[in-house]
Amino acid sequence: MKSKILRGTAFDGQVRIFIANTTNFVEKAKEIHQTSPVATAALGRVLTATSILGVMLKGERDKITTRINGQGPIGTIIATSDASGNVKGYVTNPQVMVESKTPGKLNVGAAVGKDGEITVIKDLGLKNPYIGNYPLVNGEIGEDLAAYFMYSEQQPSAVGLGVTIEKDYTIKSAGGFILQILPDTDENVAYILEERVKEAGSISKLIENSRDEKEIMNQLLEGLNPKVLEEYEVDYFCDCNRGRFEKALISLGKEEIMTLIEEDHGAELQCHFCNEKYQFSQKELESLMKEATSTDEKL
Numbered sequence: 001m002k003s004k005i006l007r008g009t010a011f012d013g014q015v016r017i018f019i020a021n022t023t024n025f026v027e028k029a030k031e032i033h034q035t036s037p038v039a040t041a042a043l044g045r046v047l048t049a050t051s052i053l054g055v056m057l058k059g060e061r062d063k064i065t066t067r068i069n070g071q072g073p074i075g076t077i078i079a080t081s082d083a084s085g086n087v088k089g090y091v092t093n094p095q096v097m098v099e100s101k102t103p104g105k106l107n108v109g110a111a112v113g114k115d116g117e118i119t120v121i122k123d124l125g126l127k128n129p130y131i132g133n134y135p136l137v138n139g140e141i142g143e144d145l146a147a148y149f150m151y152s153e154q155q156p157s158a159v160g161l162g163v164t165i166e167k168d169y170t171i172k173s174a175g176g177f178i179l180q181i182l183p184d185t186d187e188n189v190a191y192i193l194e195e196r197v198k199e200a201g202s203i204s205k206l207i208e209n210s211r212d213e214k215e216i217m218n219q220l221l222e223g224l225n226p227k228v229l230e231e232y233e234v235d236y237f238c239d240c241n242r243g244r245f246e247k248a249l250i251s252l253g254k255e256e257i258m259t260l261i262e263e264d265h266g267a268e269l270q271c272h273f274c275n276e277k278y279q280f281s282q283k284e285l286e287s288l289m290k291e292a293t294s295t296d297e298k299l
């Protein structure tokens, strides 16, 4: 089954709803990066959230990146999505292991750490991207993103993210929800939503106990008049190509390329997002060098 995001509303349009079942693409990410269970859970949560943030973008060519670093052993987690919710990402230490606090529960907070920030970068096709950040609350991703929304974007939101992994390391379920209260909404709505989210329990349970995303929405917002507006198929997708790596090499400058030629007689670059390798021969490097500027020229 393909990963999906459902967009909807409730309370007569006063609440925006996004519900994602990303079991399929988190499995893909795990295969690509060979992540340990806790790294799979952390990356899976960030990929899910970023894919939803992608779907929230207005412009077709807009892009969004989420970066989290809490000084924990996993290092940095990065995910980037386009406006269709197609997402890619990686973590610095995919094989990270940490002790569980509760048996059977992955300790994402300990792997991520909380001594750092969540940064959200929106590339809306303007001269400069919009960059917002906020200190991490607990490194569990969901609450960190909710705090970012509240204090960096002044957008009250409830965020639930979860990845459950079987004993054989396959993904049992992965997904999440983001509920946002629009401006000028009745104060009671926030209270009712908060209670409802508490009652509903974990998103993993909701996914496991529901046939589809619509049923998750109905369970979460029963009696609050939820409506489906749109459904999106989303995926783990890397759009890297040789041209992008050529540009990266050119931007290194003449001296750096010269070093690669003299010391290695070529170069091999690897994409962080999909592990695809790109080889450049000495000849190719020599022709790229012609397009590069030297440090002297830059000054």
Ligand SMILES: [Zn+2]
Pocket (backbone or CB within 6 Å): 238, 239, 240, 271, 272, 273, 274, 275, 276
């Ligand atoms: Zn790639």
